[in-house]
Amino acid sequence: MDSITIAALPGDGIGIDVTHSALKVLEALGSKIDMRFVPQHHRVGAIAYQETGTALSDKTIRAAGEADAMLLGAMGLPHIRYDDGTEISPQLDLREHFGLFAGVRPIRPLTGVPSKLADPRAASIDFVMVREQTEGLFKERGATAMKSDEEARDAMVITRAGVQRVSDFALELGRQRKARGRPGRVTCVDKANVLGSMAYFRRVFEERAAAFPDVIVDAAYVDAMALNLVMKPWDYDVMVTENLLGDILSDLGAALVGGMGMAPSADIGESHALFQPAHGSAPDIAGRGIANPTAMLLSVVLMLDWLASHRSDQRLGDAARALERAIDLAYAEKRIMPFEFGGSSGTADITREVIAGL
Numbered sequence: 001m002d003s004i005t006i007a008a009l010p011g012d013g014i015g016i017d018v019t020h021s022a023l024k025v026l027e028a029l030g031s032k033i034d035m036r037f038v039p040q041h042h043r044v045g046a047i048a049y050q051e052t053g054t055a056l057s058d059k060t061i062r063a064a065g066e067a068d069a070m071l072l073g074a075m076g077l078p079h080i081r082y083d084d085g086t087e088i089s090p091q092l093d094l095r096e097h098f099g100l101f102a103g104v105r106p107i108r109p110l111t112g113v114p115s116k117l118a119d120p121r122a123a124s125i126d127f128v129m130v131r132e133q134t135e136g137l138f139k140e141r142g143a144t145a146m147k148s149d150e151e152a153r154d155a156m157v158i159t160r161a162g163v164q165r166v167s168d169f170a171l172e173l174g175r176q177r178k179a180r181g182r183p184g185r186v187t188c189v190d191k192a193n194v195l196g197s198m199a200y201f202r203r204v205f206e207e208r209a210a211a212f213p214d215v216i217v218d219a220a221y222v223d224a225m226a227l228n229l230v231m232k233p234w235d236y237d238v239m240v241t242e243n244l245l246g247d248i249l250s251d252l253g254a255a256l257v258g259g260m261g262m263a264p265s266a267d268i269g270e271s272h273a274l275f276q277p278a279h280g281s282a283p284d285i286a287g288r289g290i291a292n293p294t295a296m297l298l299s300v301v302l303m304l305d306w307l308a309s310h311r312s313d314q315r316l317g318d319a320a321r322a323l324e325r326a327i328d329l330a331y332a333e334k335r336i337m338p339f340e341f342g343g344s345s346g347t348a349d350i351t352r353e354v355i356a357g358l
């Protein structure tokens with residue numbers, strides 16, 4: 001029987017609950033496609049830092065890199081911090097180490113999940129935010145330039161190579177989505193009217209776009225995009241943006257489809273990929289069995305799709321569709337309603353219903 005190794009990095013808080021859910025679903029899926037998903041557990045994150053002095057060991061990085069894919073829960077806790085006051089976030093180290101340059105955040109509402117938007121067109125929202133993840137304003141994190149205690153500076157780093165690869169990724173995604181009936185439109189989101197680094201981002205994006213004449217290309221300032229994502233989010237298809245802007249807009253995107261428990265994400269590099277829900281460790285609800293694992297299960301769908309194309313194995317693509325359908329149906333048939341939305345389905349209930357629908 002073929003096997004696929006998954007580096008399981010549950011991390012902190014509800015990261016542990018939702019990773020457990022994902023591994024149970026993968027076990028059930030594997031038995032249906034005659035394949036074994038073999039999890040390899042690693043301790044990482046804030047509690048690991050508190051107990052061992054290391055949030056992410058070299059040994060873990062090596063082992064994670066050798067696995068077929070990485071599955072991460074959530075990391076960081078507000079009361080455990082580095083000396084400079086920043087939170088423990090080894091997920092950022094993993095992105096840098098493995099060059100996971102494209103943060104892919106699909107935003108698509110599920111039937112049956114309560115929406116914050118009253119406009120019926122909200123049901124047709126279907127876009128993907130692609131966030132550059134290896135540079136931008138996060139590039140020099142940990143190296144803030146302090147002038148005595150009077151001034152702090154963080155630099156925005158935009159390189160040609162960095163913009164090229166993330167632009168190509170987004171443009172290729174636009175092309176693939178067009179083939180599946182979507183508009184095939186990629187919007188560059190920046191602040192090119194104020195910052196030279198952002199004008200450069202847009203210029204390099206436009207240069208790359210010339211090689212994709214079949215893809216519709218436009219650009220928007222991030223402030224206008226914040227407005228439009230509430231006013232008419234159904235207008236967008238693919239967006240590509242800088243690291244911090246993508247960080248902020250992704251949470252806005254999650255709000256459009258119900259909240260943090262519904263938003264999956266994939267961190268994709270040239271040879272490695274990591275999958276995790278867009279939410280954090282949510283210490284307010286950790287350990288109570290009420291975390292919604294849907295964002296994590298949708299991230300598993302992204303992982304299966306990535307593995308399918310990476311390994312050219314159709315069984316994995318079929319598994320992705322089966323899991324996606326099982327999640328969609330569990331909501332559409334109202335078999336689950338998470339605590340987040342005033343329901344009473346806990347983590348285990350949602351996991352069970354999704355497995356039942358496979």
Ligand code: ATP
Nearest residue numbers: 076260261279280281282283284285291292293340
């Ligand atoms: P961050 O690491 O981004 O600072 P956080 O742990 O503070 O994140 P968020 O992920 O931003 O929290 O989530 C905000 C709140 O949304 C949480 O405190 C929690 O109440 C709720 N929430 C987040 N994820 C889930 C989930 N999977 N299920 C249910 N509620 C969630």
